[in-house]
Amino acid sequence: MSAEPQLDLALATEVDAPALVEVIRTAFGARRAAGPPPAAMSETEESVARALRDGFGIIARVDGRPAGAVLVGIHVDVDSDSPAAVATWHRVSVHPDFQRHGIATSMIETAEEMAALRGCTYAELGVRMEFPELLAWWTALGYEVLGRGDKLLRVGRELPVAFQVPTGDDMHALGEWIARVVRAGDLIIASGSLGAGKTTFTQGLGAGMGVEGPVVSPTFVLSRVHPAANGGPTLVHVDAYRLGDGAELDDIDLDESAADAVTLVEWGEGLAERLNSDRLMLSIERSGDPDDETRFVFFRGFGERWEHLHRQIEMAAPIGGLPRD
Template sequence: MPQTLLAETALADGRTLSIVEPAPADAAAICEVIREAFGNRPVVDPPPPALAETPDTVAAALAGGFGVLALVDGRPAGIVIVSVDGPMAGIHRVSVRPGYQRQGIASAMVEVAIELLTARAASTVELIAREEFPQVVAWWRRHGFVEVGRRGTSLTLARQLPVRLEAPTAEDTQDIGRRLAGVVRAGDVIIASGDLGAGKTTLAQGLGAGLGVAGAIISPTFVLSRVHPSTVGGPALVHVDAYRLGSFAELEDLDLEVSLDDSVTLVEWGAGIAEGLAEDYLEIDIRRSVDPDDETRWIFLTPIGGRWTAARPELEAL
């Protein structure tokens, strides 16, 4: 089995970064990368198991999951090993060789690993980070991981993976919104992101139709928020466009006219602004296909907090 190319970009210095799924024959080179990367870190007690890797243990780990290998101008520069156990996945041995660090190679490998896990419908990815390396822990937090456990100085960090839905047409996106109406309840907050024309308002229209609310749901241009009362005795839909809002404080200053507890609130362009509205929220990210002639949208639903983690099976059934 040869290497499979997964992504390719140029580094700041002009060299080519290729992210590949390694072949079994790469195990020895991968072991070398891991031992170099971990051997270069300050000593911790107990030592990380990564230092005990051999080509055989690496080959076994690759066979039990998959690897994401970074090549710079064709030479191994970094590795991530991923284990998969049903819906649970683990990220291990995140290694970038000294001399190749601080160029975004670890981020690129982790991003690809998470995309592959999302495509495989894994729900949660976990990893262990040592508390002795606060900058490493902070790096994982910036990548959306939160602490869920600890043993000694080993922290378990986890991140929920999105549920990925495919919507070939605008009607399909509306239908997903309509079915989402059967999952939401009063007090829920949905934070939608995606470029202009991605389909955030289209999805909101379906949600409004499914909820049976009054009033046309349109992209609010001058009006930053609109309340659509229910015609069927259910929750209202509060539709907010945060495009021109700079901060959560500005969002809080909007007079939303109704209590969020009695409504379903959908905030377009809400990423980075609306997270303060609720502890638990559903993140919706809509992406176009890379092919400009293809109108398919990929809709990524990420459950944040217990309310939405519990609703994950319903989201997967949308």
Template sequence: MSASLSVRRVGPESAAVVLAIVQEAFGSRPPLDPPADAMSETVASIATRLALGGGLVARVDGEPVGALLLDAVGDAVYLRRFGVLPAAQGHGVAGAMIQAATEAALAMGRYAWLRVVAREELPRTIAFWARRGFVQTDRRSPYVELVRPVPAVHEVPTAEDMRALGARIAQELRAGDLVVLTGDLGAGKTTFTQGLGQALGVEGSVTSPTFVIAREHASTHGGPELVHVDAYRLGGAAELDDLDLDTTLDAAVTVVEWGEGVAEDLAESRLQVRITRSATPPSGPDDEVDPRLVEILRLGPRWARA
């Protein structure tokens, strides 16, 4: 049976738990000069930080394995004291914590960015954040600051609205852009791509490429072509590489359905689109209106510059 992973918001009552995780996680890193500020934290100092902004604790099968502090400054939420116990690393805990921090920032409102501060002596840590879409914005030795936008969230009531959203997003795209689509069966991934393809002005009907894996749609007016990929039946990034998409990436807008965890290495930057069913109950005749929530996250240097 697989382990149960959960991430929950916590307050000052969890200061001792957070401190224990922070001390073990930061204590396992190479020695730094000056030492990491995290090593001087106490239960009292952590409790004060939690009272001001709250934090997150990740648990696997009920046992605490990861923690961070949320620190709202201006239009950004800083992720402070981000730590995962060494024994729990490599099992998706960090990614779940970043997703939970994103949801917390959305719930807190008006915050446009997630920010982190890393040490330049820890290049693997900086690379970790870069793989998750954080872009370096400042360097003041020995500290490096990286930023990632908080996603835009749209409630989309109907299939036509989903196509219209795809068409609006298409106006931002250019040759070389990568769009990674995630959502359950029937969530609306292909419907979104239909609107995108129509706005790009490409040839042919945009349908699910499940059985052919990839379809190419040429432009009708000299713009970028659309490469539409379905990664559902692929075994991972290696099989995606076998499609040899590198030959078309620079000249096309590439959309990969079921691409999360598979397609991120295709390009340095990506537009990540996650579609889920809305908490708003279906309405209308025969419950024909089934709203979706569409979370759009612009990751990497291309979108940071934009």
């Protein structure tokens, strides 16, 4: 049996410019003909290197072979009510040999996180009208049409809220911060590797909500219910690590308590989304250095409840806040 192909995503450097040009030209050249040739076909190693210096880029490799590219520009939107940094995606492309394997989605998720860590709050790009399938793809990722030009639709979405969290105490404090934001009926789905800090965050969330009893990982009992001593919403803490599918999650009967509780599901990505179309996705990532305890935390909001997520979290910020990049 052959090994699964290995996908690696990395911040691109100028050394990667030749590989990025190869992917961009090959991918755009393989598109069906529509209108004038795309400007992407004119990219050179020099133009790509310049784009990387002015912003940043993502390169995807499959088993070491260049497979995908994204170039990212950053500018400040001075026309908004409160000037904010905006990321613009350019040359989003996947080599034809590697298309339809989720590489583009993975690249955009990574680019969104990297842009958020650089202080960007919004992302946008232009989509050619001749390719409605591309618009459908971006819409599925949560992007909305912002404007219409002669040949391009301008689409965009709010980026994740990003935190750089140096210590476990800071992770606990971040949970207390988010406790100021949540309310009864909310669903939080937490992802991250073993030991990343999901339970530490939940302990902070519980402390901020004023719940009773120690908040510990419910691995062997699947879920724990923590009533609030102050009459606030209950915290329902679920560990889906050992669950095989969403049907097993249904057996816990979370629907019965959902309206009156804040439900947090660890290891719930891909399983718990069915519980509520309005949900707050929490992902925790380690730094690349095994000796560094720093975590990078990202919040993504889905549904009407979590519109303007940046504003909701900023308005609840404690004095001093936490380190953010």
